Amino acid sequence: MTPPPGSLLAAENLRKSYGPTVALDGAEFSIHPGEVVAVMGPSGSGKSTLLHCLAGIVPPDSGSITYAGRELAGMSDAERSALRRSEFGFVFQFGQLVPELTCVENVALPLRLNGRPRKEAERAALAWMERLEVDDLRGKRPGEVSGGQGQRVAVARALVTEPRVVFADEPTGALDSLNGERVMELLTDAARSANAAVVLVTHEARVAAYSDREIVVRDGRSRDMERAV
Amino acid sequence: MNVRQWSRDLGLGIRFAFTGGREGWVRMVLTAVGVGLGVALLLLTTALPNILTARHRVEDARQDYSAAYTVAKADDTVLVGVTDTSWHDKDIRGRLLEPEGAKAPLPPGVGRFPAKGEMVVSPALKRLLDSDGAKLLRERIPYRIVGSIADSGLIGSHELAYYAGGEGLVPHAGGTRVDRLKAFGNPDPTPEKTDPVLIMMTLVVFVVLLMPVAVFIAAAVRFGGERRDRRLAALRLVGSDSRMTRRIAAGEALAGALLGLAVGTVFFLIGRQVAGSAEVMGESFFPSYLDPSPALAALVAVAVPASAVLVTLLAMRGVVVEPLGVVRTAKQARRRLWWRLLLPLAGLGMLYPMTGQGRGGGDFNEYLVVGGVLLLLVGVTALLPWLVEAVVGRLGGGSVSWQLAVRRLQLSSGTAARMVNGIAVAVAGAIALQMLFAGVESQYTKETGKDPGRAQMEINLSDHAPLDTARTELARTTGVRTSVTLSTGQVGGTRRDPESTLGFTVGDCASLREIAHLPSCHDGDVFAVDTPGYDPGYMATIRPFMRPGSRLWIDPTEGEVHGREIRWTLPATVRAVPARKDSLQSDPTGLLVTPSALPAGAASTLHGSVFLRLDASVPDAEEYVRTTAARVDPLSFPWTWAATEQSNRYTSLRTGLFIGAVCVLALIGASLLVSQLEQLRERRKLLSSLLAFGTRRRTLGLSVLWQTAVPIALGLLLASTVGLTLGAVLLKMTDTAVSVDWMSVVALTGAGAAVVLVVTLLSLPPLVRLMRPEGLRTE
């Protein structure tokens, strides 16, 4: 199967094992620019591993991943890191903000990793924090803000580099429904308006409902529900 | 607070320490090893005085020179000839023994006198002689080995020494090469307490070495604190109150300290054996020397657990353990400067009254010295947290790695300061001591007046040695380029007890030109060398001896020392010549004499010396020379020219300090590494998410480096300041000109910096391992 035309990020026949545990066993994936795709499935099905492979964090044992026409498998670790710095954004469930840095410094971090000067980076960071309605937290440290606020800061950080793909791994997993929905609204709105694709790993249907379509991962195999129907 | 409650809670803590599962064990082992290393070092330090006294005892017991000028030959006397030599950089103690009767005394550690051609040797020398490549040494010490010297006659397991049988030794009254003894040993043994400066320095060395160890132990009982806090929170949840948790925490620390005590004793015993069989910088000793004095050992056994409990209780003051987690009292009061400054100032105040007392001035108050040094060094540990907080609070800007490090330091500057306190104290103390050494060394270091550029070796021949044979043999020796032979004697104006005597030097024209500028020279000439700057009174008494035609006596009798009393009239011309600035003889005043100008028989009164210039490209040239010298004249004294020489005592003290400082720095490096790793482990999840959004490993590695380097740089800065101040005060106390030994400042701060680098390098592989996507998986 070749990647669907026009797809930004596509994976074919991914296999990945951690020791004796098979995490991915021939998974497929594709996403278009500006699309929000939910990756669903029971825990332990390989959702997160799929995300890690797609984002170039973990190299798969076999299979191919193409991003904007480039094969990720052929890239060095440094190249993949550079790609993640400039083209991708990340939101995790928790524990991703550097506790010592203030919120605005946390948001500015990816820009600074890309070599942007501090002032400029923090100005851009503040603009994104405004969009996510957390600009009043700029001087606070992550330990001093609530979970929902922290996740919004994390979303701002994921979007600040204006990435083409945002990877979100259970971004609302630690939040109540109201906060979770707010984070999802802000994330998908911001991503859509920036024409960024979102890979959203979740096991919650109401979170997945913010996506354009979903794929289901079960026992390391993926199922694209749109193409199956 | 009743005792039962205390013991119950402490006991509970101890139980927790041992039953904390795998993690608990890891923590226990870390603490025990950390405390153990500290305890071993403490025990070693308590044993150090013993080493000095034990060595001193042996040295006293085998001393073989007598202050008395003449001892009559009897059947209870022995003649001892000194035949010390060197093999590469190792000194060999050599003696020739010739008993003069049945009741002749034996030196300690020797069972019977070796006959001529035989010797008894120390085990280390036997090993050396048996080894390959010691052929030259075997030629130099050609005697047959008939036994070994027992430990009681040696100052260390690696000492190289031998006693050989001698024959026909002639005691030279007043000389040190051959002595006639009635008994070995110092007739009035001195206790070590000789020089107040030395005592002060020894005290300071101990304080300087022990302070960082104390700081280290304090840090070691806090290993794994974060996990412990979580456990304590769980205890609060099931209903223990905050005082109980504190006592339980103290109990855990106590368990670690007690185990550490046991581990430390084992370390010490192992170290004692190793140290007994090892040789460090040319010094060795026996394990039995390393017995700690019981009182000090008992003190260590009590003080270490007690301080572990105390440190924990103190550290827990700033921590509120709540049932659902640990709250560090959020806004710590800004650190105040004034009382921190008070400590070092008080230290200076204690030392100041003793400035200028010097060596002649006599006693220093030991308590004031120790107290003052202690306060100054404790002042470092008090000032450093303030300094780190103040400086780090003002830092900003810079790269991402810098920002990560600075922000972390700002949040926990206390932890950072604690980590480097030990290094700062060690470096401050060591800088002060090095400065003191360097300053005082000039008092103990003699300018030899020798210029190694003019000649590399000088062989002083014993009296009556065949000078011509020695000269030709030495000149033929491998590695010798040229040789100069000069002999010296004494003349006086009268046959017996002359008012003053004058030295004269005999040599051929070429040799004499090494001493003075001679316009022309023929055998039979006599010259007078006049050195300006001599005491005019002395010059006035000897000037008549240098006039042409003077009537002189060679080797006059002085007191009980009988001379040959040979009559000598100077020739009609005695030309005055200027001395060379770089004369081979350092003190060329007097007469220069060509051989045939001397009367018959005079040659036997002269002391001969052969000066050698060596071919630097020939390896072991010195060893060849020593071997030849020993062959032609066993009692000859070959020595290598150096511009200066030091008192031995200082060398060993300095060596001790270096060894100690290295041990302490290694120890502190280990604790830094442990806490660094612990901190990294706690941040595994964060590290993985940083990796996810493309953070370079280099960035994180650098931030780890900055995080260690910034506090250490501040610590070293403070340490240098305090160290230089302390050094200056100590120098003032010994009444020595204050000068900074920049080399040692650089070397020691460099060593501190090296520790940072090594710690960072060692924590990089675990960092890379932790920065793996696996950390993102929720467990």
Add this chain to the structure above:
Amino acid sequence: MSIGHTLLGLLESGPRHGYDLKRAFDEKFGHDRPLHYGQVYSTMSRLLKHGLVEVDGIEAGGGPERKRYAITDAGVTDVERWLATPEKPEEYLQSTLYTKVVLALLTHRDASDILDTQRAEHLRSMRILTDRKRKGDLADQLICDHALFHLEADLRWLELTAARLDKLREAVAR
């Protein structure tokens, strides 16, 4: 829920008498509401008319309950189609979904496919609701949320069922 499809599905494992069909239905799906005979007859005659079943034989003694029915190829296809068609996401779907899953297991079809298909259908509805919610006023939001929570409950049940398919397979085979 479609009784016709259910009975057809029961016939897939082999021809049965009308009486057997009722018994099997009651046992597996009837729970507190057993089928009337009349319902079985009328349903079977409708299926006969559409050619989805055929009469396999009649036992002596007469009476409609004595007819033995067998499924035709067209009947199998019809069951297939029914199983593959997701139910319109509505409240209280579980009885139909349960029936579908059990039938799939009984007929050795992949039951997790049914679940995935249904989930996709649910999500489609949820997306529409979510979209309406985002654009609507507070009243819209509250109404949509009510529907969303119910759909989510269905989906959760589906997930749970999917996770327990193995156990269910054992129970059904018994």
